[in-house]
Amino acid sequence: MQKMNIKVKKRLITILLSMLILVIATLLITFNLRDNIIYFYSPTELQEIIIDKKNIIRVGGLVKDGSYKYSEETKIYNFVITDLKNEINVSFVGIIPNLFAENKGVVVEGVAKDSSSITALKVLAKHDENYMPPEVIDALKKNGKWQSE
């Protein structure tokens, strides 16, 4: 009887310990996940949120016609992302991908300065010239501006 009890106790401790480890591990992973989430906003959605200058976010839409400029002195690219309702000014230092063009979809990743401008750290390119990022399609759909081809 005594022996049995010790065995049961031992097993109970093992189970409790492993559950504790499991819970801690899951919590750590989930917190870590939460800290590393990058939210996507359309220009309109960006107006509605409180800007946190520490967070990296993504903004997507169409590159506005005639808005793409490059300054040789500052080496900064500027362009405007629009969902045909609201606009965001983007400034970017780096290499603009090949598939980047006015009137085409684009997604940039960076830090918002205020609700209408963002400093991009990355301009995301896609494989295919006809490809439209799903978020951009959604953003356009939300404004009723999406025309499927």
Added chain:
Amino acid sequence: MSLGNLGNILMLTCLLASLIQALYLIYPHTSFGKININYRVLTRIIFITCLASFLLLIYLFLESNFNYQLVVNNSHSEKPLIYKIAGAWGNHEGSLLLWILVLSFFNFVFLETKIKNTEFKKYVISFQSLMIFGFTLFLLLTSNPFLATENITNEGLGLNPILQDLLLAIHPPILYVGYVGYSIVLSFAVGGMITNKIDQEWARWLHPWVIVSWIFLTAGIGLGSFWAYYELGWGGYWFWDPVENASLMPWLAGTALFHCVIILEKKNILQSWVILLSILTFSLSLIGTFLVRSGILNSVHTFASDPSRGLFILVFLAIILIISFTLYAIKAPTLDKKSKINIVSKEAGILANNWLLLSSLFVVFLGTLYPLAVDLFLQKSISVGPNYYVLSLMPILLLLLLIMIVGPVSKWQNDKLTNILFSISKLFILSLAIIFAFSIYFSELKLTQITLLTLCLTLMLVSIKNGIRTNRNYSIISPSLGKSLAHIGFGLLILSVIANTTFATEKIFQAQVDDLLVIDNYKFKFDKVNQTKGKNFNAVTATFSLLDNKTVIETFKPEIRIYSNPPTVTSETSIVRKFLADIYIVMNIPENADFVNVRIHIKPMMSFIWLSIILMVLGGISSIFFRIKLIK
């Protein structure tokens, strides 16, 4: 009869044959039980029809037969020959046909193996045929590659130029063989459960199949990563992108599986665990395909896709899961023989490795699927940054490396911890000393990195020693050599990845001809810009020379290619591989600019990353030959 109709008839024959074979799963238990079907003939018919239709499809692409919609959409008469062939599977319909072909090929090879237990064999083949039936039905209903075009044209639309790459032509088939290979593993589990044959002999039969899939999956992931490295021009080789994760998940489960099969084979324990891992691994292969094909993922690798295809794969997955889990629920009480595992033994090490692999699987799974769940329920678009993976996987990796060091040197059944620690202590101290010396020289190394690097080096040294010690007769075909190679490869992989991420540098220049570009200790001169003409594209090629004082040591020719069918611009990287580092140059010309954008990366240890994957694959190949020999 047109060629397309021939293709349709072949696929219909395959559909019918696989259905008849699949029905064997139920009809021994019905009044038709007496009917004798010849599973050998059926299996061969299934395989031959699949092979013939696949060859037929390649033929249609070769002769640029624009009577067929698939050829119109994915080919062009001016395309180089090899890409015409690759065009056959570089699209959804063709790749699905390839998927079915591989399913039936594995089925066929299994038929020809020397396993004497016909009852078991029949059930495995029947379950495999059920899967062939499902996918063939899907092919014929939603994605028939032999569909005639409605508007007759004389020219095709071309193939996405970024996909016109030799490596990308062979990468999907290899990855597919890996994915689909796990289907026969699942069939083994199902067949084994039905015939009550989950034992050591079963594990010995299963073992080579598990390794074959693992080899192809490893090679496929490696090739994909290599392709992304030189073709996408971002200087990276792994982006924690959902599509990459989709291939990593079955790899993690598959790696756990084949380690676990070793225990079953040796000690006749853990039957349930092996079955569960078999189900899990193939399910993850299906989920991976679903994620990629359905287009619900927001990925850099997204190609044209269609949600209804995704739905089919989900339904199919559900059916597979229901069948296998029901069977498992029925058979589970009889599966496990005895299971007492000492905490210090080889089997405990393997089991710990299993849990760690599954933990990393959980991390990857959560990171990949969480954005999908958020999108589905909250209509909010998010993505998960690479930091999540790096931070979450770091502690798991640390433990995994520890286990990989002590596990292989410990004995089966029971061992003494002091003995194990003693046997690795010298090599551990040696590694620590080497890494410590390095860390004094390169002050940017952090404590976690030093720890990981030390463990990697220890793992490599211990595996080398182990490989030599257990392989005295220098046979190339041996399980211990395979194990050592694969473990050395894994240690080298982590080591190189850490060194690479820590010491890589990159710099962006806006350069005009004759400019001097300086990064670290490297000086590059921008010599000239040329216009050249390729087979089906025009190109702008720049020439850069790497200078040592005034002499030119290397020249780089990065390119911008302008394709016209379909109109696309791509950047071709120029990479020079040195022993210790890659020099990687990619360029770009902004619109209306009188300069080029140049990005130069210095990427240390790159060659070792590829070498480590080759070592793992070689390790797999070495043990597969041993396993096959064992069956005969």
